[in-house]
Amino acid sequence: MLLDKRSITMGIALFGVVLLVLFVALGMGEHWINPLGALSAMEKMILWDIRLPRLLTAFAVGGMLALAGAWFQVLLGNPLAEPYVLGVAGSAAVGAVSGMMLFPDSVVVTSVGAFIGAWVGIAAVLAFSHLGSTRLLLAGVVLAAFWGAVLMLLMALLPERGLMLAYAWMMGDLSHSSLPIWLLLLMWSLALGCGVFLSASLDKLLLGERHAQALGVNVQSLRKTLLLLASAVTAIAVTAAGTIGFVGLVVPHLMRLMFGSLHKVVLIASAVGGGVLLMIADTAARTAISPAELPVGVLTAMIGVPVFLVLLLRKR
Amino acid sequence: MIAIQNLRLCRGKKELISSLTTQLEAGQVVAVLGPNGAGKSTLLQAVMVMFKPEHGLVSLNDASVAAYSKQDLSRLIAWQGDLPPAEFGLTVGQRLNLAMEVAHSEPQVMQQRFQSALAYLELESLQTRSLAELSSGERQRVEIAAIMVRDNPIWLMDEPTAHLDLRHQADCLKLMKKEAQNGRLILTVLHDLQQAAAVADIVILLDGKGGVEVGEAATMLTAQRLEPVFGVKLKGIGRDLMPIYSGEIDEEA
Numbered sequence: 001m002l003l004d005k006r007s008i009t010m011g012i013a014l015f016g017v018v019l020l021v022l023f024v025a026l027g028m029g030e031h032w033i034n035p036l037g038a039l040s041a042m043e044k045m046i047l048w049d050i051r052l053p054r055l056l057t058a059f060a061v062g063g064m065l066a067l068a069g070a071w072f073q074v075l076l077g078n079p080l081a082e083p084y085v086l087g088v089a090g091s092a093a094v095g096a097v098s099g100m101m102l103f104p105d106s107v108v109v110t111s112v113g114a115f116i117g118a119w120v121g122i123a124a125v126l127a128f129s130h131l132g133s134t135r136l137l138l139a140g141v142v143l144a145a146f147w148g149a150v151l152m153l154l155m156a157l158l159p160e161r162g163l164m165l166a167y168a169w170m171m172g173d174l175s176h177s178s179l180p181i182w183l184l185l186l187m188w189s190l191a192l193g194c195g196v197f198l199s200a201s202l203d204k205l206l207l208g209e210r211h212a213q214a215l216g217v218n219v220q221s222l223r224k225t226l227l228l229l230a231s232a233v234t235a236i237a238v239t240a241a242g243t244i245g246f247v248g249l250v251v252p253h254l255m256r257l258m259f260g261s262l263h264k265v266v267l268i269a270s271a272v273g274g275g276v277l278l279m280i281a282d283t284a285a286r287t288a289i290s291p292a293e294l295p296v297g298v299l300t301a302m303i304g305v306p307v308f309l310v311l312l313l314r315k316r
Numbered sequence: 317m318i319a320i321q322n323l324r325l326c327r328g329k330k331e332l333i334s335s336l337t338t339q340l341e342a343g344q345v346v347a348v349l350g351p352n353g354a355g356k357s358t359l360l361q362a363v364m365v366m367f368k369p370e371h372g373l374v375s376l377n378d379a380s381v382a383a384y385s386k387q388d389l390s391r392l393i394a395w396q397g398d399l400p401p402a403e404f405g406l407t408v409g410q411r412l413n414l415a416m417e418v419a420h421s422e423p424q425v426m427q428q429r430f431q432s433a434l435a436y437l438e439l440e441s442l443q444t445r446s447l448a449e450l451s452s453g454e455r456q457r458v459e460i461a462a463i464m465v466r467d468n469p470i471w472l473m474d475e476p477t478a479h480l481d482l483r484h485q486a487d488c489l490k491l492m493k494k495e496a497q498n499g500r501l502i503l504t505v506l507h508d509l510q511q512a513a514a515v516a517d518i519v520i521l522l523d524g525k526g527g528v529e530v531g532e533a534a535t536m537l538t539a540q541r542l543e544p545v546f547g548v549k550l551k552g553i554g555r556d557l558m559p560i561y562s563g564e565i566d567e568e569a
Contacts, residue, residue: 050434079403207400210366214397215418216390262402 003142007265014049014272018059021276025283026051030290040050057177057240058282058296060184062238062247064276067191067247070255070267071230074205076133083234089245091121093237097154097166104162110169111178111239118235120210121147122227129227133209168282171195171295172244174282177239191233198222199263206261244297250304258267277304317342317470317501319354323372326360327560330418332358334526335372340518342469345496346503347512347533348413350522351546359395359470359520363503364395376470390418394468396476399455403467408458415462433464434470436491437484452479460488471495473504477511489515513555521545 026035026047033043065083072081080311083089095117096110103109121143128139155166177184195202201222213219237244255269279301288294318340325333332355340346343454348356358474361367365381374381376392384392400411405566411503412433414425434440437457447455456479460474473492477485492515496502512519512533523545529536536542537557539550549560 074404077401077403200417202419203410203451206404206406207411207414208398210361210397211400212366212384214364214390214393214395215365215415216387218386256405260410261406262410 021279025055025279028187028283028287029124053181054174055279058174058278060188061241062278063188063235063271063275064233065247065268066251068230068234070252071226072272074202075226076137084126084245087143087147088118088234089238089243090144092118093243094147094150107178114239118238122231169242172242172297174241177183177240187236202263231244246301250308290314319375319498321373321513324370325355326370331526333528336528338530342499342501344517345492345515347516348505348520354524357474380465393470394466395472396459396463397474405442405446407446412465416465419466429465433461437461438513471502475505499531509557
C-alpha cells in the first residue's frame with residue numbers, strides 16, 4: 001500500500017529531524033560543545049546533566065502541548081481551541097503562584113500548586129461539558145479571563161522577589177522542572193499511544209458529533225475520555241514548564257497542512273513536531289542573549305506564528 | 317422494520333409531535349412533510365437516538381433503538397443530515413472512507429461500492445479535493461455518496477435534495493426509489509410536494525402544532541389536506557400537486 005510506504009518514510013524523516021535538532025541543540029550554548037568530540041569532565045556535565053535533561057523536558061512538554069491542542073480542537077470542533085483557551089493553563093498558573101506565596105522557596109510546592117490548579121480549572125470546565133461544544137468553548141474563554149484576573153490579583157499581593165519568579169513561570173521556564181524526565185517521557189508516549197488508539201473515532205468526530213454518532217462512535221464517552229486525557233496532559237505539561245502558549249495551537253495546524261487531517265498521522269506528527277519546536281525555541285531562548293535567558297513562551301510565539309502564517313498563505 | 321409507539325417529541329416547551337404510532341416496512345419510501353420547525357429532522361434524530369423523546373418508543377426489529385450499541389445501530393441505519401463542517405480539510409475520499417469503515421465487507425466489495433457511489437454522483441474528479449473547496453451542492457452529493465457506500469438496510473435522509481441542481485435532484489429521487497425497490501426502508505424529510513409524490517409510498521405529515529397524520533401518499537398528498545398545514549393555496553392532484561405562487565404574490569401586490 002502507498003500509505004504504508006509513506007508513513008514509513010515519514011517516520012524515518014521525523015526521527016531524523018529529532019536526532020538532528022537534539023544534536024545541534026545539545027552543542028549550542030554559551031560555548032559550542034561538539035557532543036561527539038573529546039569531552040572534559042566539565043563539558044560532560046554541561047552536556048549530559050544540564051542540557052540533555054532540559055532538552056528532553058522541552059521535547060516531552062512540547063509534544064504533550066501539541067497533542068492536547070489537537071484533541072481540544074477536534075473535541076470542540078474548532079480549529080482555534082487549545083489548552084489555554086479553556087483556562088486550564090490559567091488556573092494552573094493561579095495554583096503555582098498561590099504555592100509561591102505560601103512557600104516562596106519551594107519549587108515542589110509551586111509544582112504541586114500548578115498541578116492542583118490545573119485540575120481545578122478542568123473541573124470548572126467539565127461542569128459545562130454537557131452543554132455542548134460551543135458553550136463549553138465559551139465557558140472556557142470566560143474562565144480563562146477569570147483566572148487571569150485572579151492571577152493579577154495574586155501578583156499584586158506578591159513581594160518583589162516572588163513577582164520575578166511568578167513572571168518567569170508565567171512565560172514558561174524549562175530550566176527547573178521538578179518532574180523527573182522519565183515521567184515526562186512516559187506520559188508523552190502514553191498520551192501518544194492513547195491518541196493513536198482513538199484516532200479512528202477522532203477522525204469521525206471531525207464530521208461533527210451527530211455524524212460521528214451515526215457512524216457508530218459513542219460520542220458522549222469519547223468526549224469525556226478526550227477531555228480527561230487532554231486535561232491531564234495539559235496539567236502535566238504546565239506543571240513541568242509553566243505556561244507556554246502557541247505550541248498547542250500552531251503545531252496541530254501545521255501538521256494538518258502538511259499531512260492532511262487524519263488523526264493517526266496528525267497526532268504522531270504533532271507529538272514529535274511539538275517536541276522539536278519547543279527544543280528549538282528553548283535553545284534559542286537560552287542562547288540568543290546568553291548568558292541571560294529569554295522567556296521560552298515569547299520564543300514559541302515568535303517562531304510559531306510566522307511559520308504558521310506563511311504555510312496558511314501558501315496553502316490557499 | 318421500524319415500529320414507533322406513542323412517540324411524543326418536545327423541544328423546549330414546544331410540543332412537536334403529541335403522539336405518533338406507526339409501522340414502517342422494508343421496501344417503503346416514507347416522506348416526512350411539514351412546515352419549518354415542525355419536528356421533521358427531530359423525528360429522524362429520535363429514530364437515530366440523537367434526540368431523546370419525551371415519551372414513547374422507537375423499536376427496530378423488535379428491540380428499542382436505544383438498546384442497540386452505537387456501533388450496531390450504525391450498521392443498520394445510515395443517516396444523512398446537515399453538511400459536516402469542512403474546516404479541518406478532509407478530502408472527499410477521506411470523508412467517504414470514514415463512512416465506509418462502518419461496513420464489514422470484503423475489501424473488493426467495498427471498493428466496488430465506493431467507485432459506483434462516486435460514479436453515480438459524478439464525484440470522480442473531486443475525490444482528492446478538500447471538502448472546504450467544494451460548493452454546497454457538491455458537498456451534498458458527497459453526503460449522499462456517504463450513505464450509498466455503507467449498504468445499510470435503513471436510510472434516514474434529511475432533505476437529501478437540498479442544494480442540488482435539478483438533474484442531481486432527479487438522480488437522488490431515482491436512487492431513493494430504486495434502493496427502496498431493492499428492499500431498503502427510506503425515511504426522508506422533503507419540502508417539495510412533487511418530489512414527495514414522485515417517490516413516497518407513505519407520508520408522515522406534521523402540522524407544527526403537535527398533530528401528526530400518517531397515510532398512503534396518494535390519499536395524503538391532496539390540496540385539501542395540505543393547504544391548512546402549509547397555509548398556501550395548492551392546485552392539481554397527485555404528481556402535479558403544486559403551490560400557486562403567482563396568485564399569492566399578486567394578491568399581496
